[in-house]
Amino acid sequence: MSFxxxxxxxxxxxxxxxxxxxxxxxxxxxxxxxxxxxxxITAERMHAAWSDGAIVGGAGAFAFNLTVxxxxxxxxxxxxxxxxxxxxxxxxLRSLMRAQLEDAHERGEPLAAxxxxxxxxxxxxxxxxxxxxxxxxxxxxxxxxxxPHEPEGSLRFLEPDEALEAIPPVFERIRLQWPGMFSRSxxxxxxxxxxxxxxxxxxxxxxxxxxYERDGAIEGYAVYRxxxxxxxxxxxxxxxxxxxLGATPIADRDIWGYLLAIDWKATVxxxxxxxxxxxxxxxxxxxxLRYRMGDGxxxxxxxxxxxxxxxxxxxxxxxxxDVRDDFCEWNTGRWKLADGAAARTDxxxxxxxxxxxxxxxxxxxxxxxxxxxxxxxxxxxxxxLSRADGLFRWNRHPWCPEIF
Ligand SMILES: CC(C)(COP(=O)(O)OP(=O)(O)OC[C@H]1O[C@@H](n2cnc3c(N)ncnc32)[C@H](O)[C@@H]1OP(=O)(O)O)[C@@H](O)C(=O)NCCC(=O)NCCS
Numbered sequence: 001m002s003f004x005x006x007x008x009x010x011x012x013x014x015x016x017x018x019x020x021x022x023x024x025x026x027x028x029x030x031x032x033x034x035x036x037x038x039x040x041i042t043a044e045r046m047h048a049a050w051s052d053g054a055i056v057g058g059a060g061a062f063a064f065n066l067t068v069x070x071x072x073x074x075x076x077x078x079x080x081x082x083x084x085x086x087x088x089x090x091x092x093l094r095s096l097m098r099a100q101l102e103d104a105h106e107r108g109e110p111l112a113a114x115x116x117x118x119x120x121x122x123x124x125x126x127x128x129x130x131x132x133x134x135x136x137x138x139x140x141x142x143x144x145x146x147x148p149h150e151p152e153g154s155l156r157f158l159e160p161d162e163a164l165e166a167i168p169p170v171f172e173r174i175r176l177q178w179p180g181m182f183s184r185s186x187x188x189x190x191x192x193x194x195x196x197x198x199x200x201x202x203x204x205x206x207x208x209x210x211x212y213e214r215d216g217a218i219e220g221y222a223v224y225r226x227x228x229x230x231x232x233x234x235x236x237x238x239x240x241x242x243x244x245l246g247a248t249p250i251a252d253r254d255i256w257g258y259l260l261a262i263d264w265k266a267t268v269x270x271x272x273x274x275x276x277x278x279x280x281x282x283x284x285x286x287x288x289l290r291y292r293m294g295d296g297x298x299x300x301x302x303x304x305x306x307x308x309x310x311x312x313x314x315x316x317x318x319x320x321x322d323v324r325d326d327f328c329e330w331n332t333g334r335w336k337l338a339d340g341a342a343a344r345t346d347x348x349x350x351x352x353x354x355x356x357x358x359x360x361x362x363x364x365x366x367x368x369x370x371x372x373x374x375x376x377x378x379x380x381x382x383x384x385l386s387r388a389d390g391l392f393r394w395n396r397h398p399w400c401p402e403i404f
Contacts, residue, residue: 005050005096005099006047006048007043007045007046007047011031011034017046017048017055017058017080018034018037018080020048020084023082024082037060037080039191040187041062042063045063045076046059056084057092057096063109064182066181066299067176067180068362069392069394070311070312070313073307074107074109075110076112077112077182078112078113079114079404081096083096101126105303112299112300113297113300114127114300119295122300126301126359127299127300128300128357128359128362130362131180131296133295133296133399134273135271138288140260140266140268143283145253145283152254155212156210158209160207160209166211166221167211168186168189174220174245174247179365182404203227205226205227206225209222210258212251212255214248219246220245220254222259223241223244224241224259226238227240234266239262241268242270243402272403273291274396274398275293276396276397299360300356300359301355304335309340313391317338319387319391320350321336322334322349322380324354326355331355350384351385357377362392364393
């Protein structure tokens, strides 16, 4: 069966392309919801696959900037990828991925990033797991910190329209320190963060916005929901933390101190916590977090040279990679990274690896030594792995706090 891939031209095509994934979520593709998506993704970033005149698959990309170590790069934020079950395993996804990555390349976006529904899908297209994250479920009685403290700042509730004004600047400040976080446009804030329709609440109450202030400035915030419940008269309520970010260690401590102390709940739950989150060392009994870790953000170097030159490094020195990129051939070959810039080279390679493995290492969350131990990178010169690890490591694990 043959199919064409091109970008959609109107709301109707867009809706049918998004429904390729929407159906798996049980989504009702209302016009209002589709228009909201279209406004964010835009028609020119939504590819659809056609077969015999019908749309059978879709793949979209948000245009945002991803924080990388010491920088911030234009990125295709891949989203709403799906193929109608009537046309699965005939190469529809492959054609969509090809069109999308070629488009990102032509636009000059050095990176693409995504959240994977299954770990088995995207490696073949050059994406690598670049960050770990996980969910926690902490029983109220184990919420004690190791070191008791008095909060140094104050907290106050914000109405959603106040949050829309007050929170984006502090988010921007925080996300620029954190590889793996991405920029949010005003529309993103309005539609995805502030707007809080019933269907996104999963049985819990509305979002509560809290600003944390110290010395007259907002230094962090939290968004959470109450999910009430009772069992034989006692609470089994959950406090679901949607996002909690502090710009300083004290802000993080005080915000989490507040969240964990909230009365009349049995459990605090949140998802997407990175493995180096301060909570692990703040709590007296971190085992009680019942942390379940999995893959977070996946990263693909659309343009190896621009991507490697676009981040900072933790050490001086140089390294030569022999990159194998079967899906985006323009990246294949030897690349020398020296003085923070990458260029093609004829020099002997230090490390051989696939584009997906380089994507895994790129944000500093997964080391070359780890990749080599799993057979995903090969050391060609003695000491090359630790040299590369020294260059790429960063002061924190990459963290993407939101699935897009
Ligand atoms: C996952 C999905 C997009 C795959 O689409 P598809 O058109 O069937 O994929 P293709 O036929 O282009 O397959 C390309 C390759 O990926 C493999 N593949 C596709 N889906 C896979 C999966 N879920 N697990 C493992 N491998 C998969 C195919 O076997 C094929 O392998 P090959 O390179 O060795 O030939 C489709 O099954 C789907 O829509 N699933 C439900 C929604 C979803 O998970 N979307 C992804 C959101 S992140």
